[in-house]
Amino acid sequence: MAFVTVVLFLISFIFGISSGTMSKVSSAAMSGAQSALELCFSMGGALCLWSGVMTVLERSTLGLHLGRGLRCLLRRLFPEAGQNDTILTALSGNVSANLLGLGNAATPMGVRAATAMAAGCGGVASNELCRLVVLNTASVQLLPTTVAALRSAAGCATPLDILPAVWLSSLFSVTAGLAAAWLLEKWVK
Amino acid sequence: MDLSSFIIPLLLSFISLWALREKINVYDALADGAAEGLRVLLRIFPHLLVLLTAVSMFRASGALDELTRWLRPALEWLGIPPETAPLVLLRPFSGSGGLAIGSDLIATYGPDSTIGRTAAVMLGCTETTFYTIAVYFGAAGIRKLRHTLAAALMADIAGFLAAAWCVKWLF
Numbered sequence: 382m383a384f385v386t387v388v389l390f391l392i393s394f395i396f397g398i399s400s401g402t403m404s405k406v407s408s409a410a411m412s413g414a415q416s417a418l419e420l421c422f423s424m425g426g427a428l429c430l431w432s433g434v435m436t437v438l439e440r441s442t443l444g445l446h447l448g449r450g451l452r453c454l455l456r457r458l459f460p461e462a463g464q465n466d467t468i469l470t471a472l473s474g475n476v477s478a479n480l481l482g483l484g485n486a487a488t489p490m491g492v493r494a495a496t497a498m499a500a501g502c503g504g505v506a507s508n509e510l511c512r513l514v515v516l517n518t519a520s521v522q523l524l525p526t527t528v529a530a531l532r533s534a535a536g537c538a539t540p541l542d543i544l545p546a547v548w549l550s551s552l553f554s555v556t557a558g559l560a561a562a563w564l565l566e567k568w569v570k
Numbered sequence: 571m572d573l574s575s576f577i578i579p580l581l582l583s584f585i586s587l588w589a590l591r592e593k594i595n596v597y598d599a600l601a602d603g604a605a606e607g608l609r610v611l612l613r614i615f616p617h618l619l620v621l622l623t624a625v626s627m628f629r630a631s632g633a634l635d636e637l638t639r640w641l642r643p644a645l646e647w648l649g650i651p652p653e654t655a656p657l658v659l660l661r662p663f664s665g666s667g668g669l670a671i672g673s674d675l676i677a678t679y680g681p682d683s684t685i686g687r688t689a690a691v692m693l694g695c696t697e698t699t700f701y702t703i704a705v706y707f708g709a710a711g712i713r714k715l716r717h718t719l720a721a722a723l724m725a726d727i728a729g730f731l732a733a734a735w736c737v738k739w740l741f
Contacts, residue, residue, distance in 0.1 A: 382621075382707075382715070385700060389624035389663075396631035405630040413626025417619040425611050432607030433600035437585045440599050441592050481577060492610050492709045499710035506707065511718040514706050518699040519725035525694035531673045532690055537681035543690050546740050550695035550732035558725025565717035 427485035435474055435490050444470035451476055458516075458559075459498075459509045468497045475517070482522045491517050508566045515558040521551050610709055617708030621700060625663045634659060650734040651685045657692055658730050662699040662723065669693065684737060691733035696726050 397403040438444040445466065451473045456463035463469055471494035478487035491513065498510050506514075525547055532540035589596045628634070637659055642652040650658070657675060661668035675689040699722045707715060 382617075382700075382704060385719075386620060386624050389628045392633045393624075393627035393631040396633040396636065400632045400636075402630060402632045405632075406627050409626040409630030410623055413623040414619055416626065417615065417622040420618060420622070421611055421615050425608075428611055429604035429607030430600075432610065433603030434581070434585060436603030436606065437589055437594070437596060437599040440594050441585070441589050443585060443588050483577070488705060489607050489610055492614070492706060493606075495706045495710040495712075499712055502712065504712055505714040506712045506716050506718055510707075510710070510712065511716060511721060514703055514718050515721045515725060517706065518697045518702045518722040519729065520695055520697040522694065527669070528672075528690045528694045531669070531676055531693070532681040532686075534673070535676045535681040535686070540681070543687055543694065543737075546687070546691045546733070546736040547694035549736045549740075550691055550729055553732035554695050554725045554729030557728030558721050561724035562717060562721035565720055569717040569720075 424485055424488075428489050431478070431483075431486035432489040432493075434486070435471065435493060438474060439467060439470055444474070447473045447477065458512055461507075462494070462498045462509050465497070468494050471497070472513070475513075476521070479517065479521050480523050482524050482526050487517070508562075511562050511566065512559065515562050516555065519551070519555040519558045521555055522547070613709045614705045617704040618701075621663075621704045625667070625700075629660070629664070629667060648731060648734075649738070650730060651688050653679070653685050654689055654692065654730075654734075657689055661692065661696055662726050663701075665698040665701060668698065684741070687737045687741060688734050691737055692730055695729040695733055699723065699726055 393406050393409075397406040438447060447470065452463075452469065455469060455472050455476065459468075459472060462472065471490050474490035475487050475494055478484075478490060495510060495513055498507065498513065502510070524541075525544075528543070528547075529540040532543075586596045589599065634656055638655040641655045641659060645652045645655055645658065653675065657668060657671045660671055672689045672693045676686040679685040681687070681690070699719075703715065703718060703722065707713075707718075
């Protein structure tokens, strides 16, 4: 991420000079920082509520019941973390929330799983952690509600007619991401 | 009234009834979980701050227009509508930026045009990659990403390609 940050700062600076937008870039730095705080505030309530729901799932037997179908898949994707029931509950919560398009719920559950999986890694991402993040960066959504809302706002009568295309593309992108992770994990130490 | 508005109230009622049955204090569990959520939020905030500052500067610098010009021929060659170039560039960095460009494309070219549909499918099948990585690894205290970024970007590229091809093929 350090590399990405440096590249973004340098590109902004260079283009700020060459296209005379430096004053905009300068104020954008401050407003960007502000927007990070605003984002935390605007998603904070939902994030904490979902984290609470997750805790109810963990303390009851519901977590174990959640997505029995998912468990098979998850145990295969995460053989090590899958041994731990608490992590497995968080993982199935994360995947279910993603499928339902509840982004604010997916984050605290996924983060909970990631934090537990990172224990003892010494700050280096394990193969399973990489897989979890790739799974979350490639959106797997059954109902892309935000996009559907955008389309109906533009006057579309059938905003969900893109569903088959979204499912196919999502499947393709998740497969490509996981395949890339699987190929690369042997080479990148 | 749409069906998706049922999900959250139904889920909350269901888990509280279930917890009641198992004699678990729902109120305490929700409150403890919320406290945990606040700690997560505190851990991810510094990472969001750095990323969003950099992305905001990048967008204001006008570099996006220039990079879009470079990317257009490549997209055309791959069979992706070149008008979607700014979306392809910004989507992995900025969720709000990606949505803004996507809705602009949908409004300009029409939701049922090839470009509008491609933009919608692109938004539906990809995520804000850098944001997700910053949040997950920031919260988990991971400093060495290893191959995560490469694999995640591969998923994005595959998603963009598949979006363009699926729209061409299905409509």
